[in-house]
Structures are given as structure tokens and as C-alpha cells.
Amino acid sequence: MMRCQRICRLLLGTALLTLSLTTSQTWAQSDAGPFASTYTPLQGPAVVIRNARILTGTGEQMDNADILLRDGRIIELGTGLEVDADVIEIDARERWVTPGIIDIHSHLGVYPSPGTVSHADGNEITSPSTPEVWAEHSVWPQDPGFEAARAGGITSMLALPGSANLFGGRAVALKNVPATTYQGMKFPGAPHGLKMACGENPKRVYGGKSTAPMTRMGNVAGYRAQWIKAAAYKDKWDKYHAQDDQDAEQPQRDLAMETLAGVLNGDILIHMHCYRADEMATILDLAKEFDYQVTAFHHAVEAYKIAGLLAEQGVCAAMWADWWGFKMEAYDGIQENIALVDRPDGGCAIVHSDSAEGIQRLNQEAAKAMARGNRAGLDITPAEAIKWITANPAEAMGIGAQTGTLEAGKMADVVVWNGNPFSVYALADQVYVDGALVYDRSDAAHQAISDFMLGQQPAAGE
Amino acid sequence: MRYFLIISLATMLAASALAQPVLIRGATVHTALERQPLQNTDVLLNNGKIAAVGESLRAPDNARIIEAGGRALTPGLFAGITGLGIEEVSLEEDTVDNSVALTNELGMMRPEFDVTLAFNPLSAVLDANRAEGITWTLLGANVVQSGGLIGGQGAAVSLGHGFSPVLEGSRSLFVNLGADAAQFSGTSRAAQYMLIEQAIREAGSAPRNIEFERRMLTLTGRGILARYLKDGRWIVDVDRASDILQLLRLADKHDLQLVILGGSEAWRVATQLSEAKVPVILNALDNLPGSFDQLGARLDNAALLSEAGVRIAFTGGGTHNARKIRQIAGNAVAHGLDWYIALRAITRSPAIMLGLADNTGGIRAGFRADVVLWSGDPLEVTSYAENVWIAGRPVNMDTRQQQLLERYLPENPDTPRHYIK
Numbered sequence: 001m002m003r004c005q006r007i008c009r010l011l012l013g014t015a016l017l018t019l020s021l022t023t024s025q026t027w028a029q030s031d032a033g034p035f036a037s038t039y040t041p042l043q044g045p046a047v048v049i050r051n052a053r054i055l056t057g058t059g060e061q062m063d064n065a066d067i068l069l070r071d072g073r074i075i076e077l078g079t080g081l082e083v084d085a086d087v088i089e090i091d092a093r094e095r096w097v098t099p100g101i102i103d104i105h106s107h108l109g110v111y112p113s114p115g116t117v118s119h120a121d122g123n124e125i126t127s128p129s130t131p132e133v134w135a136e137h138s139v140w141p142q143d144p145g146f147e148a149a150r151a152g153g154i155t156s157m158l159a160l161p162g163s164a165n166l167f168g169g170r171a172v173a174l175k176n177v178p179a180t181t182y183q184g185m186k187f188p189g190a191p192h193g194l195k196m197a198c199g200e201n202p203k204r205v206y207g208g209k210s211t212a213p214m215t216r217m218g219n220v221a222g223y224r225a226q227w228i229k230a231a232a233y234k235d236k237w238d239k240y241h242a243q244d245d246q247d248a249e250q251p252q253r254d255l256a257m258e259t260l261a262g263v264l265n266g267d268i269l270i271h272m273h274c275y276r277a278d279e280m281a282t283i284l285d286l287a288k289e290f291d292y293q294v295t296a297f298h299h300a301v302e303a304y305k306i307a308g309l310l311a312e313q314g315v316c317a318a319m320w321a322d323w324w325g326f327k328m329e330a331y332d333g334i335q336e337n338i339a340l341v342d343r344p345d346g347g348c349a350i351v352h353s354d355s356a357e358g359i360q361r362l363n364q365e366a367a368k369a370m371a372r373g374n375r376a377g378l379d380i381t382p383a384e385a386i387k388w389i390t391a392n393p394a395e396a397m398g399i400g401a402q403t404g405t406l407e408a409g410k411m412a413d414v415v416v417w418n419g420n421p422f423s424v425y426a427l428a429d430q431v432y433v434d435g436a437l438v439y440d441r442s443d444a445a446h447q448a449i450s451d452f453m454l455g456q457q458p459a460a461g462e
Numbered sequence: 463m464r465y466f467l468i469i470s471l472a473t474m475l476a477a478s479a480l481a482q483p484v485l486i487r488g489a490t491v492h493t494a495l496e497r498q499p500l501q502n503t504d505v506l507l508n509n510g511k512i513a514a515v516g517e518s519l520r521a522p523d524n525a526r527i528i529e530a531g532g533r534a535l536t537p538g539l540f541a542g543i544t545g546l547g548i549e550e551v552s553l554e555e556d557t558v559d560n561s562v563a564l565t566n567e568l569g570m571m572r573p574e575f576d577v578t579l580a581f582n583p584l585s586a587v588l589d590a591n592r593a594e595g596i597t598w599t600l601l602g603a604n605v606v607q608s609g610g611l612i613g614g615q616g617a618a619v620s621l622g623h624g625f626s627p628v629l630e631g632s633r634s635l636f637v638n639l640g641a642d643a644a645q646f647s648g649t650s651r652a653a654q655y656m657l658i659e660q661a662i663r664e665a666g667s668a669p670r671n672i673e674f675e676r677r678m679l680t681l682t683g684r685g686i687l688a689r690y691l692k693d694g695r696w697i698v699d700v701d702r703a704s705d706i707l708q709l710l711r712l713a714d715k716h717d718l719q720l721v722i723l724g725g726s727e728a729w730r731v732a733t734q735l736s737e738a739k740v741p742v743i744l745n746a747l748d749n750l751p752g753s754f755d756q757l758g759a760r761l762d763n764a765a766l767l768s769e770a771g772v773r774i775a776f777t778g779g780g781t782h783n784a785r786k787i788r789q790i791a792g793n794a795v796a797h798g799l800d801w802y803i804a805l806r807a808i809t810r811s812p813a814i815m816l817g818l819a820d821n822t823g824g825i826r827a828g829f830r831a832d833v834v835l836w837s838g839d840p841l842e843v844t845s846y847a848e849n850v851w852i853a854g855r856p857v858n859m860d861t862r863q864q865q866l867l868e869r870y871l872p873e874n875p876d877t878p879r880h881y882i883k
């Protein structure tokens with residue numbers, strides 16, 4: 001009964017969201033409107049994983065505990081769970097279990113491997129403002145990087161456009177399952193994101209062609225000009241929907257403005273590439289001016305300098321554990337950044353990859369950040385640090401009600417590790433997405449291979 | 463000028479002679495020379511060298527004593543190929559010196575370009591990595607941006623030898639082959655061998671004999687390349703198995719001393735590499751088919767090469783994050799490489815590859831006193847360097863990053879943060 005309540009509430013929430021979207025015309029949610037999700041979970045038998053050390057993603061660590069997965073959902077956690085005879089038993093003694101790992105900043109699919117010119121589809125660098133493009137229309141589902149990430153425990157990710165533009169386009173939440181179409185990967189019920197960018201990249205790309213923006217002040221003027229248009233667009237549609245005249249003429253649709261209006265309606269979440277503390281503060285003021293919420297700053301190399309401000313305003317920071325110095329806006333990067341963002345009450349720290357290599361070992365990135373925090377005296381446990389790559393990115397992607405923690409009723413997105421995931425030596429033994437085994441390190445039958453890689457590697461004993 | 467050199471050399475020798483001796487007591491010493499670590503062992507650093515390794519060593523009167531309490535002591539780590547000291551902010555051209563774009567003709571090469579001349583020991587980037595246990599690196603002449611197949615010369619440098627960093631014997635010529643370099647060979651990799659053969663012939667000819675031929679080298683460049691043909695190390699960036707085999711043929715023909723860099727598909731030709739005694743410097747995290755030259759990339763490349771008897775070293779952290787080299791080694795272990803070989807791949811093995819076998823990359827009396835004391839397993843991501851010595855001197859741990867941390871760590875400081883320093 002408990003379980004039903006939970007699931008029913010989830011379903012109800014989804015339905016309401018869908019309803020509100022049909023009036024706002026922003027198609028901001030993955031199973032409504034065009035290009036809707038066709039994701040169907042793989043079917044798998046019920047599984048109980050026993051005697052594991054479980055990090056739940058809620059801040060809890062359970063030792064010697066069991067977790068039961070059935071019909072794609074997490075049913076129960078506890079010790080000595082009694083299960084039906086048909087449930088597959090997995091002994092995870094000496095092993096660790098975590099929620100499926102979530103990367104909130106990925107370019108898999110849009111900048112796939114191999115890095116051919118023909119597949120470089122990640123950034124529409126033709127105008128500083130391209131909110132009309134959708135990353136999903138560039139996703140190549142055959143990117144071998146998806147398989148590599150799955151072997152690292154990645155069950156969901158946000159695929160974003162690149163950062164050359166002030167408004168880069170819509171980001172899409174994906175389930176990391178093998179599929180022939182991206183619709184088959186689209187996370188059901190997930191809202192779209194809008195990728196925006198601060199700082200050097202837009203300046204460099206457009207300023208270099210002597211077009212706006214050439215400066216940071218040009219960047220901000222560029223954002224404001226678009227938000228003014230978006231507010232007017234939204235107003236026009238709101239008025240249209242509010243009046244009773246059946247014969248009133250429907251306003252002209254504008255793809256770019258549809259995305260921005262979706263942000264102003266709260267349907268689309270802002271993911272903003274921004275390194276410097278002072279620029280993040282500028283953007284928070286910008287968001288106030290136009291009455292929208294920044295969901296997360298990405299890269300946020302200087303977030304530690306304004307950790308209190310971010311926590312106060314409920315803004316997450318998605319960060320690297322140790323990247324720094326490759327450009328001026330990354331020059332003040334410190335390895336305690338993540339731990340310091342996590343510190344204040346309400347602090348929301350996320351470890352992201354932005355890298356086809358990094359996404360394969362996000363657990364190690366979290367481990368490095370945790371260790372540096374502890375070295376600075378911040379006393380962070382694995383049970384807390386695991387949130388940086390599970391619950392926190394799930395919340396910031398708007399899928400926190402469905403995944404990101406191991407709680408009854410949630411999607412059974414689960415990783416079984418061969419040891420402590422906060423170790424360089426740890427490997428994912430099994431990865432479950434919606435209760436289905438999508439990766440097994442010791443069973444080739446559960447190691448998918450993309451169409452592209454078929455036949456590319458003759459046997460090692462050639 | 464010569465006078466100045468003598469003075470600075472004397473100053474340096476004086477500094478190392480005057481450095482306080484250090485006795486590290488009770489460490490678990492990973493010598494990188496023998497497989498088994500030495501338990502509860504003392505190491506004495508004096509006059510820039512490791513003076514003694516053993517049990518219950520007596521400390522000189524003026525020695526600083528460090529109680530290791532069983533923690534791991536390793537040789538100072540090799541960063542791989544980086545721009546430490548020659549690259550401050552990657553996207554700010556004025557601060558980056560690792561390539562030359564002087565060539566004005568397709569195929570023109572400048573082997574006389576020597577990146578080590580740009581080395582700045584005061585770089586904050588170098589400081590940040592040194593505090594993490596990185597004590598030396600190989601400066602590479604960046605081939606791809608330089609406008610030719612030959613990028614120029616680099617060398618191993620110590621991060622603790624001030625303005626005279628080059629470790630003698632390590633100078634190397636950097637070459638790039640394969641798809642990455644096809645833009646410099648008329649778009650075909652086949653032409654790369656043609657161009658290198660032409661350069662080799664030119665280097666070996668008297669100037670007057672090639673007057674009417676299209677020149678690829680300056681007079682100076684000819685002399686330099688001739689030196690590398692006679693007795694010098696060629697570090698060649700190449701990934702595809704077939705390219706590696708072509709390169710082995712070229713090296714055999716001209717009797718070149720070869721090191722493979724990258725080598726994503728090196729595991730496929732491990733036997734040939736082993737027979738030719740050609741080592742490989744690789745990134746153990748390169749498992750994606752980043753290009754069509756790397757379709758065979760895999761996580762156990764290091765393990766397979768090592769099993770076949772190929773000497774390996776690691777690279778891949780880049781300049782700013784050179785400290786990532788430990789994580790790269792640790793991942794290689796997770797994918798089948800022996801732990802001892804992984805440690806050697808960031809200490810002893812690169813020293814042997816780079817002509818520094820005499821005194822670098824190991825803990826033994828007479829070796830360079832470059833050692834690191836770790837908080838835990840040196841290859842583990844949650845461990846960190848607690849003490850680092852180069853030539854017996856403790857390195858600065860109060861880096862720019864540390865100072866930024868200390869400025870922003872207090873939650874409600876009494877003074878404005880800009881006065882915390």
C-alpha cells in the first residue's frame with residue numbers, strides 16, 4: 001500500500017505537469033509534445049541484492065543490508081528481507097550498492113566518439129542566441145561512449161549543447177540504455193533544460209568575428225535583450241489563453257521564444273555554464289530582473305567563493321573535482337570547491353564530467369572531492385558524498401522524484417560495486433536501469449555494444 | 463655570461479649542500495627498484511642525495527626528523543608529458559610556449575626548436591603540482607600545433623632545480639605520425655614516411671648537395687637532426703597498430719632509438735614492440751575510439767603491454783592536472799596491471815626510458831633525494847602527498863591554491879577576505 005501511494009503520487013505529478021504544459025505550448029517535458037519519449041524499460045526478473053553496504057543517496061549508509069527490485073521499482077530495503085521464491089538472489093557480501101550514477105553535464109551523443117567532423121553536432125555556432133535548437137536532435141545513439149559510461153555505473157545523464165552561445169539550446173535527460181533512437185533513451189517525465197553560457201566562450205567565438213558579444217558586458221546585454229522579447233512573447237500567449245473568444249487569432253509560434261517562455265513559466269530548467277563567482281552573482285541578479293530561477297551553474301570553478309549566496313538562493317553548482325587553469329576563468333580552481341559548496345545549509349553540490357572519460361568514473365571524481373574536503377576539516381562521509389553524483393543531480397535535472405536515491409517506489413536504477421566506490425580500484429559489477437540488468441562486468445551477454453563498434457575489433461588472439 | 467653561469471651553479475650547489483639533512487623514520491618504502499616494499503625503514507636525505515636506506519639509521523646532529531609511522535614513501539612522481547613551467551593558462555597564447563609555428567612551407571621542420579629554454583620554475587602551475595608529489599616531468603614539443611611532423615626537442619626537467627631544470631641525458635626529439643599529423647603531410651599518412659626520409663637524407667647531406675632540392679631543414683636543423691640520427695631519442699606520437707609497425711621498420715632502417723607516445727593500439731603489436739625493446743608512454747584511461755586511429759583503444763592496454771614485456775610509463779593528466787597521473791596508474795591496476803609495475807610506470811620506468819637510470823626514479827643510496835610521503839596508498843584517489851622533497855629540500859606546500867582555500871575556508875571571517883593571505 002505504501003508503495004502504491006508513492007508511485008501513484010509520482011504518476012499524478014507527471015500528469016499534472018503534462019496538463020499545464022499543453023496550455024503553455026513550450027513542449028518542455030519529455031513525454032509530451034513532439035519528439036516524445038518512447039522509452040520502455042527492459043523487462044527483468046525481480047532481484048534481491050543481499051548483505052551489501054548500501055549508500056542510499058539520502059545521506060544514509062546501511063551495512064549488511066538487502067534491497068529488493070521488482071517490476072522496475074525499488075520495493076524495499078532492510079535486513080533479512082523475506083522474498084518470493086521466484087526472486088533472483090545476489091550475494092553482495094563485501095560489495096557496495098549505490099543509486100545509479102547521474103551525470104548532469106555530458107556531451108555524449110552530440111560530440112560522440114570517434115570525433116569525426118560529420119558527427120560534431122554539439123553546438124550551433126551560428127548565432128549567440130539559439131534557444132530554438134534541441135540537443136536531442138543531435139544525439140547519435142550509437143556513440144560508444146554510452147556503453148563505456150554504463151560500465152562506470154551511469155544510469156542517467158543530461159546531454160547538453162556546447163557553450164559557444166549565450167543561449168545554446170535545450171538539454172535532454174537520457175536514460176543510459178542502448179537504443180536505436182534517442183526517443184528510446186529520453187527520460188520519461190523529465191523536463192527540458194536550457195543551456196546558457198557566461199564568460200569567455202561566447203566572447204571568444206563571436207568577439208573573434210567582430211560581432212556581439214565581444215565582452216562580458218556584451219554577454220549580459222545579449223541575455224537581457226532576449227529575455228525582454230521572451231517576456232513579451234509569454235505575455236501574448238498568456239493573454240490568448242486567458243480570453244474566452246473562440247475566434248481570437250492564435251499568436252504566431254516562435255521556436256526560440258517558446259523555449260525562453262518555457263523557462264519563464266518554470267517548465268524548463270536553466271543550466272548555465274559559468275566559472276567566475278562575480279559572473280554567477282550577475283546572473284542571479286539577471287534572473288531576478290526577469291523572474292526566473294537558475295537551477296544550476298555548471299563548471300562553477302569559483303563557486304566556493306559564493307557558496308553561501310548559492311545556498312541561500314537554492315542554486316546548485318555542478319563542478320569538476322580538479323580541473324583548473326586551462327583558461328583565465330578557471331585559474332582560481334581549488335580541489336575543495338565541491339566540499340565548500342556542499343557545506344552551508346541548503347548547499348547543493350554536484351560532481352559532473354563534461355567528458356567522455358570523466359563520465360566513466362564519476363565515483364572517483366566524487367572521492368577526490370570528498371578527500372580534499374576532509375583534508376580541509378569538513379568531515380564528509382561517503383553516505384553524504386554519494387549525493388553529489390546521485391540525488392543532487394537528479395533534483396537539478398527535475399527527476400528527483402523518480403530516481404537518484406534508493407527509496408521504495410523509485411525507479412530501480414542501481415549499481416553494485418565490487419568494493420568501496422570511493423576508491424580508484426572499484427569497478428561496477430552490475431548496473432540496473434529500471435530494475436533491468438543493463439551491464440554485468442562478468443557476463444558478456446549483458447555488455448551491449450553500439451552498432452558502430454560491431455566488427456571493429458577482431459578477437460584479441462588474432 | 464659564463465661568469466654568471468658559474469655563480470648560479472655555485473649558488474645552487476651551495477644551496478643543496480646547505481640543505482638540512484632529513485631522516486624519514488619508520489616508513490613503508492616503495493623503492494620502485496624491488497617489488498617488495500621495505501617495512502619500517504628509515505631513509506636519510508643529505509646533500510641532495512639519498513644518503514642511506516635501512517633500519518634504525520642514526521640521524522646527523524642537524525637533521526630534521528620525520529616520523530613516517532608506517533606511511534608509504536615513494537620516489538617523486540613523473541608527471542608524464544606536460545607543459546609544467548612552459549604553459550600557465552592554456553587558452554592565453556602569451557603564456558604558452560610548448561610549440562612553434564614558424565614554419566611557412568608545408569613539410570618544413572624545425573628540430574632545432576627546444577622547448578626547455580622557455581621553462582619558468584616560478585610558475586604557480588608547477589608549484590600546485592609539486593605539492594602533490596610531482597617532482598619531474600617530460601616537457602614535450604607540441605607537434606600538432608607546430609606546423610610540421612617534427613615538433614622539436616623536449617627534455618625531462620626537475621621541478622625543484624630552479625632555473626637549471628634539465629635532467630641531462632633526457633633530451634628527446636618529438637615527432638607526430640598518423641591521422642593527427644596528416645594535415646602536415648599533404649593529407650596522407652603515407653607521405654609522412656616520405657617526408658621523414660627526405661629530412662633524414664637532407665640531414666646527412668652536405669649543404670651544397672641539396673641546394674637545388676626543396677629544403678625541409680635549416681642549416682641548424684640539419685645539424686640537430688643529424689645528432690638525433692646518430693645518438694638520440696625519438697618520441698613518436700602514434701596510435702594505430704599499422705602505423706606503429708611502419709614506424710618500427712623506419713626505426714630499424716635508420717637505427718633510431720624509439721619511444722612510442724599514445725599507442726592506443728600498441729597492445730595489438732605488443733610482441734613486436736617487446737622484441738624491438740621499444741617502450742610506450744600511454745594514458746591508461748584512453749579506452750574510447752576517439753578517432754579511427756584508436757578503434758582498438760582499451761582499458762587493459764597497459765596490462766597487456768606489460769605482460770608482453772614492453773616497458774611502460776604513464777602520461778595524460780595534462781599540465782594543470784598533472785597530479786592526475788596517480789589516478790591514471792590506479793585505474794590501470796583496476797584493469798589488470800600489477801601494482802608494482804604501475805608505480806614504476808610513474809617513477810622508475812620513465813627514468814630508464816629517458817636515460818636517467820643512474821640516479822632517478824628509485825629509492826636507493828646515491829639516488830636523487832626526490833621522495834614523497836603519502837597519507838595512504840599512493841595510487842588511491844583519497845590519498846594525498848603529506849611531504850615532498852626534491853633534491854633533499856622540502857617543497858613549498860603553501861601554494862596559490864592552498865592560499866585561496868585558506869582565504870575562503872573561514873565561514874564568517876573577522877577581516878575582509880582580501881586581507882587574509
